[in-house]
Amino acid sequence: MQCKEVRKKLSAYVDQELHGETASIVASHIARCPSCEEHLESIRKMDALVRQMPDVSVGPEFMKRILRAVEESNAPIKARKPLLASLLGIFHDFFDLLEGERPSHSRALDEFSDFPPCSLGHAYLKLLGSTWRG
Amino acid sequence: MDDPEFTLIKATAEGDQQAFEQLVRLYQRPVLKFTCRVLGERHLAEDIAQEVFIRVYRSAAHFEPRGKVSSWIFKIAYNLCVSELRHRARFQRIQKELITTAPDTPASGAADELREELNTALCQLPENQRAALLLRVNEELSYAEISEVLSVSVSSVESLLHRARTRLRELLKKD
Numbered sequence: 112m113q114c115k116e117v118r119k120k121l122s123a124y125v126d127q128e129l130h131g132e133t134a135s136i137v138a139s140h141i142a143r144c145p146s147c148e149e150h151l152e153s154i155r156k157m158d159a160l161v162r163q164m165p166d167v168s169v170g171p172e173f174m175k176r177i178l179r180a181v182e183e184s185n186a187p188i189k190a191r192k193p194l195l196a197s198l199l200g201i202f203h204d205f206f207d208l209l210e211g212e213r214p215s216h217s218r219a220l221d222e223f224s225d226f227p228p229c230s231l232g233h234a235y236l237k238l239l240g241s242t243w244r245g
Numbered sequence: 246m247d248d249p250e251f252t253l254i255k256a257t258a259e260g261d262q263q264a265f266e267q268l269v270r271l272y273q274r275p276v277l278k279f280t281c282r283v284l285g286e287r288h289l290a291e292d293i294a295q296e297v298f299i300r301v302y303r304s305a306a307h308f309e310p311r312g313k314v315s316s317w318i319f320k321i322a323y324n325l326c327v328s329e330l331r332h333r334a335r336f337q338r339i340q341k342e343l344i345t346t347a348p349d350t351p352a353s354g355a356a357d358e359l360r361e362e363l364n365t366a367l368c369q370l371p372e373n374q375r376a377a378l379l380l381r382v383n384e385e386l387s388y389a390e391i392s393e394v395l396s397v398s399v400s401s402v403e404s405l406l407h408r409a410r411t412r413l414r415e416l417l418k419k420d
Contacts, residue, residue, distance in 0.1 A: 119407055121407075122403070122406045122407040122410050123388075123403050123406070123407070126381060126388070126406065128387070128388045128403065153414055154410050154414070157363075157410060157413055157414065157417070158382045160359065160360065160363050161363065161367070161378065161379070161382045161383065162382055162383065163360070164282075164360055164363065164364065165360065166274070166278065167274065167277050167278045167281050167287075167290075169273050169274050169277055173273055173277070173291070173294075174266065174269055174270065174273065176291075176295060177269055177273070177295055177298045177299075178262075178266070178269075180295050180298075180299055181265070181298065181299055181302045184299050184302075184303070
């Protein structure tokens with residue numbers, strides 16, 4: 112492997128992300144090439160500098176700020192209902208409506224009982240009425 | 246799963262406030278450090294870090310235990326940073342600001358000057374190279390984890406890191 116190819120691999124070599132034959136080839140090249148070795152050292156030094164950059168300060172107010180923001184953003188989260196469970200829930204509610212007692216909020220339908228005898232509205236109300244009466 | 250961080254996510258999804266607080270305590274510093282270095286502006290970084298934790302809280306129920314919690318959190322942070330940089334078109338202004346000011350510490354002495362130079366050089370890298378380098382060097386994420394955060398292949402991560410280090414070397418040599 113030439114210096115040019117080795118240098119492309121030095122970054123991954125420093126990060127120990129080279130494996131097998133490639134890692135051995137790079138390692139043996141560095142051992143006999145002072146220029147590539149110097150390049151490798153400069154990468155290590157740069158990484159050390161990045162690591163030594165001043166840490167950010169985090170005061171207790173940051174946690175408070177997050178908790179307040181979360182509280183303001185929404186009510187406590189709940190796990191999403193699986194799709195099948197949601198569909199079953201809809202069917203369940205639908206059949207409850209048909210089989211159960213006549214729901215109070217539907218009583219207002221009586222107010223529309225003056226549909227003409229041959230209209231769809233009349234047929235629908237009749238159907239609903241027979242279902243509730245059993 | 247035995248991963249204690251996953252347990253915290255699961256508990257957060259079930260509405261456990263204490264688990265969420267523990268998660269924030271674990272990640273507030275790395276997330277703020279990351280957003281600060283990527284965005285280069287402390288106040289903006291705090292806003293984004295806050296948004297990261299809101300998203301973590303609200304999306305905890307959808308976390309898939311295939312990956313690591315840290316990769317998931319940094320992915321949220323990275324996407325928010327990129328979105329911030331691109332959509333608000335503030336990148337240019339921030340870069341200019343960074344060239345003249347280092348966010349947290351005033352420069353004093355040769356070591357600080359060098360760090361300031363480094364900070365300036367870091368800000369001249371494209372955001373994906375900068376993020377890859379910070380995730381590798383500061384957070385010690387593997388290439389596979391970085392690829393998850395940045396939504397790129399492992400070989401792209403290798404290339405991003407190689408280019409980031411080469412460019413950084415050139416920039417520091419110039420100064």
